[in-house]
Amino acid sequence: MGDTTTIPAPFTITPAVQIPTPKTLIKQGAEAIVYRTTYLLPTIPSLLKYRPPKAYRHPILDARLTKHRCLSEARLLIRARSLGIPVPAVYFVDESRGEIYMECIEGDSVRDVLDDMLMQEGGEGKVDALMVKMGEAVGKLHAADIVHGDLTTSNVMVRRKVRKGLLCAAQEEVVEHVEDEGVVLIDFGLGSMSTAEEDKAVDLYVLERAFASTHPKAEKLFKDVLEAYQRSYKKSKPVMRRLQGVRMRGRKRTMIG
Numbered sequence: 032m033g034d035t036t037t038i039p040a041p042f043t044i045t046p047a048v049q050i051p052t053p054k055t056l057i058k059q060g061a062e063a064i065v066y067r068t069t070y071l072l073p074t075i076p077s078l079l080k081y082r083p084p085k086a087y088r089h090p091i092l093d094a095r096l097t098k099h100r101c102l103s104e105a106r107l108l109i110r111a112r113s114l115g116i117p118v119p120a121v122y123f124v125d126e127s128r129g130e131i132y133m134e135c136i137e138g139d140s141v142r143d144v145l146d147d148m149l150m151q152e153g154g155e156g157k158v159d160a161l162m163v164k165m166g167e168a169v170g171k172l173h174a175a176d177i178v179h180g181d182l183t184t185s186n187v188m189v190r191r192k193v194r195k196g197l198l199c200a201a202q203e204e205v206v207e208h209v210e211d212e213g214v215v216l217i218d219f220g221l222g223s224m225s226t227a228e229e230d231k232a233v234d235l236y237v238l239e240r241a242f243a244s245t246h247p248k249a250e251k252l253f254k255d256v257l258e259a260y261q262r263s264y265k266k267s268k269p270v271m272r273r274l275q276g277v278r279m280r281g282r283k284r285t286m287i288g
């Protein structure tokens with residue numbers, strides 16, 4: 032009679048457990064759905080930009096387009112960041128699923144912070160500094176021949192850090208000190224590599240219109256942006272000349288309607 036005792040397996044293989052990461056919807060746009068979530072560890076905040084399939088497109092064409100847009104956006108972000116241009120870090124790309132996980136910037140858009148800043152005591156100085164940072168960031172971007180494609184004040188974020196400190200150790204009163212830590216350019220979904228002065232001038236024009244439509248002091252603010260832009264982008268003269276042409280065409284279009 033053979034020994035019938037079963038020999039226990041040295042180890043058991045348990046199926047990989049998928050831990051669902053909570054996702055908070057930030058924005059559902061026409062092209063993409065943006066969530067705040069985490070990446071790898073629950074302590075690492077991340078932003079997920081997901082391009083869902085479009086039922087109205089042919090499935091093969093749709094998959095190809097999604098893959099192309101995802102890779103294009105990720106490549107531009109990675110290229111910009113490697114050149115020291117302030118953009119979110121890319122953590123992970125799954126182009127066939129239409130997903131990009133990237134650094135989640137804590138802060139608000141320039142569009143949202145401008146008015147609040149101007150109302151604060153000493154706010155004008157802060158706004159001046161902000162315009163310089165914006166001009167420098169866009170100047171560096173164009174010097175690297177990267178065109179944003181949708182350069183509005185909503186697509187430039189002000190990174191903020193909240194520091195907690197004790198006001199008075201005896202009272203143990205905790206105060207929160209909010210610090211602005213520079214600007215970050217986001218949303219490169221319509222971006223491209225281009226050496227064309229026209230493309231760069233259109234970027235500037237779009238930004239100028241974004242200021243004009245949201246802020247009464249737009250002219251002075253944008254002037255500061257352009258000054259910093261020219262300082263950080265040494266070969267910007269032809270772009271500035273082209274900007275005049277783009278403005279004229281824009282005005283003509285507005286007049287004709």
Ligand SMILES: Nc1ncnc2c1ncn2[C@@H]1O[C@H](COP(=O)(O)OP(=O)(O)OP(=O)(O)O)[C@@H](O)[C@H]1O
Pocket residue numbers: 057058059060061062063064065078080119133134135136137181185186217218219220
């Ligand atoms: N890296 C980031 N960190 C924090 N918030 C972000 C980040 N990227 C995007 N957001 C937020 O999500 C919103 C939508 O993101 P994004 O502009 O990239 O998507 P979109 O659908 O292409 O938008 P749009 O319709 O403006 O083109 C932004 O306006 C911003 O509030």
